[in-house]
Amino acid sequence: MSLVVEHLSKKFGEKVAVRDLSFEINEPGVFAFLGTNGAGKSTSIRMILGMLAKDSGSVLWNGQPLDIMKEQVGYLAEERGLYPKYNILEQMYYFASIKGVKKKDATPAIDYLFSRLKIDEYKKMKAEQLSKGNQQKVQLAAALLCNPKLIILDEPLSGLDPVNADLFKSIIREERDNGKYIIMSSHQMETIEEFCEDLVLLHHGDVVMSGNLNDIKRSRGRENLTIKADKPIGDIAQRCGLTLVEETPNGSSFKVKSEDDAGRMLREMLDNGINVIKFDLREPTLHELFVEKCGGNTQETAPEVR
Amino acid sequence: MRIKGWKEVFAFTFNQQIKTKSFIIGTAVMAFIVALIAFLADVLPMAFLGSQIEQAENALKGGSIYTVDTVYISNETDYRFDLTNLLTSQSLNCKIITSAEADAKISEISDTSEKAMVVRIISGNNGLGVDSRYATGEDNPVTKNDCGSISSMIASEVNVQYLLQIGVPENEIARTLSGVTTTVSSAGEEPVSMIQQIMNSVVPMISAIVLFIFIFSYSQLVAQAVAIEKSSRVIEYLLTSVKPLAIILGKVLAMCCVSLLQFFIIGLGGTLGFLVSLPFGIMSKVGSLAGAAADSMAAAGNSEAIGIVNDIGAAFSNVDLSVLVIMIVTFILGFLFFSGLAGLAGASISKMEDLSSAIQPMSLIGVLGFYLAYFPQVTGEENTMSMIARYIPISSPFILTSDYMLGKIGIVEALISIAIMVAADILIMMFVAKVYETIILHTGNRLKIGDMLKMTK
Numbered sequence: 001m002s003l004v005v006e007h008l009s010k011k012f013g014e015k016v017a018v019r020d021l022s023f024e025i026n027e028p029g030v031f032a033f034l035g036t037n038g039a040g041k042s043t044s045i046r047m048i049l050g051m052l053a054k055d056s057g058s059v060l061w062n063g064q065p066l067d068i069m070k071e072q073v074g075y076l077a078e079e080r081g082l083y084p085k086y087n088i089l090e091q092m093y094y095f096a097s098i099k100g101v102k103k104k105d106a107t108p109a110i111d112y113l114f115s116r117l118k119i120d121e122y123k124k125m126k127a128e129q130l131s132k133g134n135q136q137k138v139q140l141a142a143a144l145l146c147n148p149k150l151i152i153l154d155e156p157l158s159g160l161d162p163v164n165a166d167l168f169k170s171i172i173r174e175e176r177d178n179g180k181y182i183i184m185s186s187h188q189m190e191t192i193e194e195f196c197e198d199l200v201l202l203h204h205g206d207v208v209m210s211g212n213l214n215d216i217k218r219s220r221g222r223e224n225l226t227i228k229a230d231k232p233i234g235d236i237a238q239r240c241g242l243t244l245v246e247e248t249p250n251g252s253s254f255k256v257k258s259e260d261d262a263g264r265m266l267r268e269m270l271d272n273g274i275n276v277i278k279f280d281l282r283e284p285t286l287h288e289l290f291v292e293k294c295g296g297n298t299q300e301t302a303p304e305v306r
Numbered sequence: 307m308r309i310k311g312w313k314e315v316f317a318f319t320f321n322q323q324i325k326t327k328s329f330i331i332g333t334a335v336m337a338f339i340v341a342l343i344a345f346l347a348d349v350l351p352m353a354f355l356g357s358q359i360e361q362a363e364n365a366l367k368g369g370s371i372y373t374v375d376t377v378y379i380s381n382e383t384d385y386r387f388d389l390t391n392l393l394t395s396q397s398l399n400c401k402i403i404t405s406a407e408a409d410a411k412i413s414e415i416s417d418t419s420e421k422a423m424v425v426r427i428i429s430g431n432n433g434l435g436v437d438s439r440y441a442t443g444e445d446n447p448v449t450k451n452d453c454g455s456i457s458s459m460i461a462s463e464v465n466v467q468y469l470l471q472i473g474v475p476e477n478e479i480a481r482t483l484s485g486v487t488t489t490v491s492s493a494g495e496e497p498v499s500m501i502q503q504i505m506n507s508v509v510p511m512i513s514a515i516v517l518f519i520f521i522f523s524y525s526q527l528v529a530q531a532v533a534i535e536k537s538s539r540v541i542e543y544l545l546t547s548v549k550p551l552a553i554i555l556g557k558v559l560a561m562c563c564v565s566l567l568q569f570f571i572i573g574l575g576g577t578l579g580f581l582v583s584l585p586f587g588i589m590s591k592v593g594s595l596a597g598a599a600a601d602s603m604a605a606a607g608n609s610e611a612i613g614i615v616n617d618i619g620a621a622f623s624n625v626d627l628s629v630l631v632i633m634i635v636t637f638i639l640g641f642l643f644f645s646g647l648a649g650l651a652g653a654s655i656s657k658m659e660d661l662s663s664a665i666q667p668m669s670l671i672g673v674l675g676f677y678l679a680y681f682p683q684v685t686g687e688e689n690t691m692s693m694i695a696r697y698i699p700i701s702s703p704f705i706l707t708s709d710y711m712l713g714k715i716g717i718v719e720a721l722i723s724i725a726i727m728v729a730a731d732i733l734i735m736m737f738v739a740k741v742y743e744t745i746i747l748h749t750g751n752r753l754k755i756g757d758m759l760k761m762t763k
Contacts, residue, residue: 051545052747068546069310075546079749081539086322097314098547142543 001062002026003150003181008047008057010040016205017043021057023200023210028179030172030195032186032213035202036294041185042078044202045152048183049075061150072099074148078155078185080139082127088138089123092145099146106145113141116171133164140168144175151175153184157191169194189287199286203294217283224288225254225262228278233269240265251278311548315556316563319531323564333568337575344579348587357447359591372452374440375399375421377460380408383429385471392463398456415441423453425460434468436461505712510683513708517637518676521703524565525644525672526665531557532652533661541746550743554653558645562638569637632720633707639727640703644672646734653745654753664752675700688714696723699730 008021018040025031035041046052048059049068059066066073083091089110096106114120117137122130130138136159143151156172157165172195176182186192192199193213201209209216225242227233228251237244241261242254256262262281269276284292323329352359376399381387393400403411403424411424423440438460440453462483469479532554535541544553584590651664678701682692695701696709702723710720741758 046747049546051542069549073546075543077539077542079539079542081542083322083534083540084538085326090318090322094314094318095543095547097318098311098544100547139543 001028001149001181002060003066003183004058004060004063005048006058006060008044008059009055010043010047010052011055018047018202019205019207021200021202021207023198025181025183025198028176028181029197030176030182030184032192032196032199033183033202034185034192034199034290036204038204039202039294040205041202042154045075045077045154045183045185049073049152066150071150072146072148074143074146074151076140076143076151076153076156078158080136082135082138084128085126088125088127088130091127092123092138092142095142096145101146109145109147110141113144117141117167133160136160137164137167140171144171149181151180151182153182155185155187157186157188165191189285189290193286201290201293208293209289213286216289220284220289222259222262222281222283223256224282224284225256225265226251226278226280226282227254227265227269227276228252229269230275230277231272233265233274236268236272236274237265240268251280256281309549309552309555312552312556312559315544315548315553316560319557319560320563323527323560324567329564329568333571336568337572339575340572341575341579341582344576345583345587348580348583348589351588352586355588359588371396372398372456373421373447373449374423374452374456376401376423377456378403378408378411378422378424379460380405380424380426382408383427383434385434385468387427387464387467389460389463392459396456396459412439415439415443417443419443419446421446421448423448423456425457427460427464434464436464507683509712510705510708511680513711514676514679514683514704517640517704517707518672518679520565520569521637521640521644522669522672522676524561524641525648525668528558528561528645529648529652529665529668530661531561532649533655533658533664536653536656536746537658545746550746551739553746554646554649554738554742558642558649561645562641565641566634566637628717629707629711632710632724635724636703636706636727639699639724639731642731643699643703643727643734644668646731646738647671650738650741650745650758653742654748654758656749656752660752667755671700676704679704683708697726699727702727 003025005024006022009019010017021040021044023031033041033045043052047054047057048066050059050066051068061071082088092110093103093106096103096110101109110123111120114123117140119134119137119141122134122138127135127138140153140156143153153172156168160168169191172182172184176195184192184195196213198212199210200207224245227237233252234244237252237254242256242265245253245255247253256265259281266276266279377389377393378401379387379389380403382405390400405426408424408426411422415422415424418441420441423438426437426439428435428437436457438453438457440450441448466479466483469482470476535544535553541553548556580587580589647668648665651668652661655661655664675698678691678695678698682689682695683705692705692709692714696705696715696719706715706720706723709715710717715723745753745758
């Protein structure tokens with residue numbers, strides 16, 4: 001199975017919402033779909049799902065144009081909701097019915113998901129009586145209701161407390177381990193790093209980074225250096241060509257041009273009798289890459305790394 | 307084109323809607339009120355027309371059509387007259403008395419409740435004469451008019467029998483009495499009876515109001531339902547399984563059925579109220595008498611009671627199954643028209659607080675249609691405006707049924723009006739289909755009609 005998105009573009013009037021978006025998911029797992037607010041993520045997802053007409057491009061699922069009326073696709077939208085005045089269980093049966101699942105077949109799935117999400121006792125209540133977090137659980141249950149092969153989760157963890165966020169993560173992990181193809185959008189970079197191997201990053205409708213996360217990091221090399229010492233090290237760092245990024249109680253963070261510069265820095269500190277408490281040379285985090293790609297002007301960002 | 311999922315949307319919307327407290331309580335209260343109105347509407351007229359209806363009923367059930375029950379005949383001539391058959395045929399008791407008894411009887415009925423009259427057949431210088439005296443007394447219903455009619459009838463029969471007795475051949479008598487045929491008719495249009503006038507104006511007005519309330523209020527519920535799906539963001543989920551057109555179609559049809567269900571439950575309430583009123587009400591009497599009354603018009607002469615019965619009967623003479631069919635068809639077509647517009651209004655907004663301003667244009671169209679249908683009916687007469695109103699899709703749903711029921715239009719005109727409505731509905735649905743898919747995911751400010759029109763290009 002595979003999902004292939006090719007050259008997807010969309011304009012609203014003169015404004016480009018998405019330009020030439022392409023990516024592939026060839027094996028089960030969690031694919032990160034990232035971007036700043038208003039970057040075009042939701043528009044792209046709607047085009048992938050066929051809810052919004054695309055100006056150009058194609059979306060292929062197993063080599064065929066994706067038709068969500070035929071394929072079971074689980075979708076947790078960013079702007080999600082339930083009927084506020086209606087009974088939760090009846091809403092679940094309705095969601096199952098429009099996906100072509102009969103009540104008797106939906107019941108075990110609902111029972112399992114509600115039990116797994118610890119919301120069994122809310123089945124008979126109206127949506128408006130539930131907390132936002134519990135409504136979100138119901139919506140996740142609705143997305144997973146028909147055992148879909150392809151799941152799209154747009155900001156699944158937003159607004160959740162740590163306990164419920166962990167519960168959601170465990171369910172996403174379970175789905176991934178069950179061989180599902182999951183596209184996940186999130187602003188929580190740690191979560192993305194925890195789950196995803198491949199990603200695409202959008203900024204103002206343009207793809208500014210895409211590919212395998214480890215490859216991207218490796219291609220950048222270990223360029224982030226954090227040092228904590230018992231004496232000031234600013235002069236030495238300047239001599240060694242290190243660029244100071246920030247200073248925190250946990251130490252000073254630098255950008256290094258090469259690992260040799262980092263080695264030279266360490267030697268100089270030791271030669272000067274400085275007691276080095278922490279010396280951490282590492283690859284950039286996803287958070288750092290995100291900020292680097294989307295924090296400034298799009299035009300100045302580096303060419304995408306594949 | 308197969309529209310997958312509309313049935314599920316329909317079933318869910320229908321089930322949820324009929325479970326709402328507003329539907330259950332509203333329907334129960336309205337059914338009760340209509341039952342009460344139906345009961346009173348049938349029973350109250352009996353207070354005003356009861357005696358006349360009863361009189362007509364007596365007449366047509368074999369009793370006298372006159373206020374007189376018994377005719378005392380005193381033959382004070384040398385000829386023999388047999389009036390028994392004549393009077394019996396008119397359900398009148400015929401009692402023969404002597405001239406002496408006649409004086410006593412006249413004195414007796416001068417202050418009595420007996421429904422009687424005394425007829426003396428006398429000889430005079432100018433030939434035979436008929437002298438009639440009718441009973442008087444407090445609460446005695448016998449009228450001079452009825453006695454006059456009976457006297458004329460007796461005089462005519464006496465004349466025939468007299469001519470036979472003096473040797474005039476039967477054919478000569480027949481030729482002499484056949485007289486000259488006279489016809490009387492109005493110079494202008496045949497005047498419409500008061501009851502017919504009331505029916506012509508009241509029925510269309512009530513019908514227009516009821517249909518307007520149902521079609522319009524439920525169309526607004528469609529707008530509300532669409533707006534709730536958008537504002538609560540459920541729509542995003544639904545669109546992963548069903549097309550926007552299936553959603554709006556399922557929703558509109560469900561609301562249409564909910565409103566029809568409510569309509570029929572309320573109608574059932576009215577029927578029950580009417581059935582309860584039957585033993586005391588006017589309609590059952592009219593129903594049983596109307597047919598017979600028509601046959602008895604000649605015999606009844608100018609009987610007011612029979613006239614009223616016939617007027618009421620004539621007013622409802624067109625009420626049959628076709629009226630019910632036309633009512634349901636126009637209701638559905640009118641509903642599709644307005645709820646299609648309402649669905650667009652609901653889809654054009656992102657926040658519930660914008661709903662009232664979004665449905666304003668539709669409200670204006672609906673109110674305009676209602677007044678187009680309503681105002682021409684005030685006079686109860688046919689005019690240009692009423693003719694136009696029944697062919698314009700914004701007003702025809704409110705007026706077509708009553709026009710057809712009252713016989714103002716025939717089946718051909720009704721079908722033309724329905725065909726226009728169908729065409730209008732198709733156009734509206736094509737417009738909705740074109741625009742709805744684009745605007746359903748729209749967020750932000752409310753879309754204006756101009757924005758939607760641009761989307762169709």
